[in-house]
Amino acid sequence: MRVAPPAAIPWLLRFCLAFALLNTLLTFENRWPGFGVRYMPRLSYELCLALVALMAWVAWRGRLSTRAASAMAAGFLALVLARYADVTAPAVLGRPVNVYWDGRHASELVQLAVQTLPAWQVAAAGATLILGSVLLFLLVRAAIAVLAGCLAWRGPRPWVLAATAVLTLSFMAYVPGQRDTRWFFSLPLTPTLLHQGELLARVWWPAAGESVLDAAPAFDGDLSGLVGPAGPADVLLVFAESYGSGSFDQPAMASALASSRTALDDAIRAGGRHVVSARVTAPTFGGASWLSHAGLLAGVDTRDPADHDLLLASQRPTLVRHFARHGYRTVGWMPGLKRPWPEGAFYGFDRLSGDAGIGYSGPDFGYWRIPDQAALALLHVQELERKGHEAARVPRFVVFPTTSTHAPFHPLAPFVPDWPRLAGPQAYTAAEARAAQAAPVAVREPLRPYVDSLRYQYAWMADYLRHHAPHPLVMVIVGDHQPPALVSGPGASWDVPVHVISDDPALLQRLLVSGFVPGLALPEQPQGPMHQLTRVLLGVFNAPGAHELQGFEHVGAPVPAPHTGS
Template identity: 65%
Template sequence: MSHTPPPAASSASPGRLSALPWLLRFGLAFGVLNTLLTFENRWPGFGLLYMPRLSFELCIGVAMLMAWVSWRGRLSAAATTWLSAGFMALVAVRYAFVTVPAVLGRPVNVYWDGRHAGELLRVAAESMSAWQLAAGLGVTVVGVWLLGWIVRTAIRTLAASLTWPVGRPWVLGSVAALSASFVAYVPDVRDTRWFFSLPLTPTIVNQSRLLAQVWLPERVEAALGPSPAFDGGLSGLEGPQGRADVVLIFAESYGAVVFDQPDLWAALAPSRAELAQAIALSGRQVVSARITAPTFGGSSWLSHATLLSGVNTAAHADHHLLLASQRQTLVSHFARNGYRTVGWMPGLKRPWPEGAFYGFDRLADDAGMGYRGPDFGYWRIPDQAAMALLHEQELRFDADASDRKPRLVVFPTTTTHAPFHPIAPLMDWHKLTAADGGYRMEDVRTALANPLASQRPTPNYLASMRYQYGWMASYLKDMAPRPLVWVVVGDHQPPALVSGQGATWDVPVHVIADDPALMRILLAGGFVQGLELPAAALGPMEDLTPVLLKLFDGAPPEHAEPIPSVAVGAPADLPAGPLPSGT
């Protein structure tokens, strides 16, 4: 009987012989999957950029996969297919997660971006020839198939490597250490996530919650609360000269701090007096109040949505939910009553599909209002130039145009936006609609030569406010059409660098009109005469919406006292004596 001798014993242990190939297989599979969940956008555009970061979701997924193969022994073909499909979906989410902010300038919104994806694809298809479209579809199909094969192969390799008992403790220990590092992170105190890519899970959870709420109307109602009644007929805007145009100006960073802090109040008193005098010289009157904004120092869109809808959107989730709803707004209310509605937004630089919620007849952004002058910083169109273009294109009254619709204009300003630099000079209005935009490059160089706001934030802010008061005074006195209702609302307080510690969230609201009956309605509702503010706020910003509805609908005031007559050139809220020169 023959006997086969055993092989010669190796001096190296079996574990050492298997460790290197195991590490290579595991590392390659993990590296491929990790890269597909951590890439970034190659700005600008739709390209991708490799980023040496770790995916926290993949680390947790490896631990779960190890538990599965420890229990079942292997990964079945069906399970591999499902895992590959789920992972491909995560890759698609990652692409949207990093690309949408680079292209649209905001985080991904599945509800709105999903609604417009088909339209974008249709436009892209119509811009290509048949062979280009066929080639593009072919490349897409091959690319998706190839990516699916890579993902499936990497998952199978990863699962097979996790069946080796010797390697499991090392994997489990690494996952535990990484998880502890991830959890130990404390914002602005202890940075233990610098080697992690931003996780996708919060985005998926938030977008899933939004879709669930949108698809269940009762949840929308519960989350947002009731809207005011948009059921009036705007009879309060009727007059001998026809229906009044309404211009709603969201004055950027115009906070009650300029009235509450004595030094800021005194610094702006001459410019404010000039505005008051211009209002009186134009034959109009002004009443003012203070309200509490839903945001502070930024996120202006929360105030815009709150006032236009009458629904509190202080929470970003509620803002997203509102824009995905069918709620009525001041815009839809005016449109239903025969007004042409215009969104005049010089600060809007990227596509804004959510703007469809408001239903403006015209939404003019940075590129769509026809500004031809030089750029004044990032917010390149000065407010006066934007107002000149608005007047020329929408508000200028043509006596021969008997069928002209009255206008509702929503105009968020930008010049008083941080960093309050550079600030354009005040110009002759007619020059601003010239072919060259009116400004000269010397104007830009002079504006840029002023110190940055980081060096002196309060003086720069005050300069921007003087500019705001100045162009408003000039327009109301020399250019404004009749009849007109001009509503100026601060969207939020300036940043804490200007407002200081402990500032309220209050903002001014001024209503300027040439109809005394409208002013009596507001005085009955808690406004005061002039540009100064009362001590107490009317309430949160959403409470202003029904007040404006009452004003526009001509509801009779209760216990209203008549407004004292104001002599032209001597407004009641101004001291006697000569007024300071303009800015």
């Protein structure tokens, strides 16, 4: 059937409007900071190729049916969603999107929003999302139908093919650092889709198995460096949620937290202990804390989430099993764990307690309902408290990932000086819970509540170390990742703090030899990736000579031993 040629100007107007709408939906950028988007005057090369494919379809079938237009519109909206995730994840989380891991935790993010925002805002957001999706689908389908109608005219087809060929030559002539021929193109989405497909394939069909994983430490020491006159020291490994080096490096945050850090340092000394610090590079940014947990506990590079999944399906040794093999009771104290976690068997804990297993009976404080101080109070009573002269007491190795500094940093529980109350049924009063819930949610300005949450973290750590922590104790505090880019800002590093607190000067001296510095302040340069910290800790816990330390290279001249006065 021959199509009558339309008038050139109306044809061109319809064609340009339809193409511009679809192009805009594939070339928008993030409006930093936040979840919004902004128009970007760029061209989608992929849309140009899709236009040629649509022209071939119309030339073959003669027309575009409503069903075919609907199917194309649905596929196009999937690309729009992928584009949104691709440009938003780096701005909000500070890292690229990962369909496998982020998709698995999407339901938790929805629950977090439901429990954090007022009901009317959640309902309004849901209605807007549904209505907007339907409207966008109709617009996209109409635009595709218009383009198909325009391409039914044979006259412009050679010009469309010629224009696409020129654009293809320009796209392919690009040479990084030498010849920029893509300045008017938006970054293509295809590489992201291919990368996500590769990640999914590695997770679902791990043909290579363990062979793709990084080499692990030997885990062949005897932990003799933890044995003092009072017997083996308990080891408390705290993964401090969203505790990034930005809290030291950014002047505004460092100034706001200075007094809290001074109070923590004073409390450490008052409790008969001292602290040394370093910075390491986390395998993740803004989220996916489990990558840091696994990287440190197994001593394996987990920057690739697919490697993390392979690791948990392997038989690799871990710090947990290493301590258990030398007579320690190993405890995973995880108040943020809200669902069954069969993969956790990989680590080998004697006791793995999540949200429902640590015995908290107080009021909920948001989605991460158990405040860190209450979680530690329960841990102390159930596992760390030394009652009388317990000569035969089995030492503890405890892994405690915190939650109160997790985005959106609300609601924040108050600090309670009465620790025994926190371990009982009346952990917090109803008034304290209401006041925390009533505090405004600073979605657009998250820096202030983030700083408040770190002040809270320093406060409960300081009070515990001053008044309640057992002796001997080695407390290792490791930031799991930087806070989301909404807080840390653009271009932030992936570095996180490491603090080791102990009443054993010899152990701290061995850390100083390995590159740590005295006090809570961080050195300027990272010592290395987080998984290499495992080798350092193993060497220090094994009480080797300085020449036997593994992992980080010693930087600079020998540093003095930590101050031993109080």
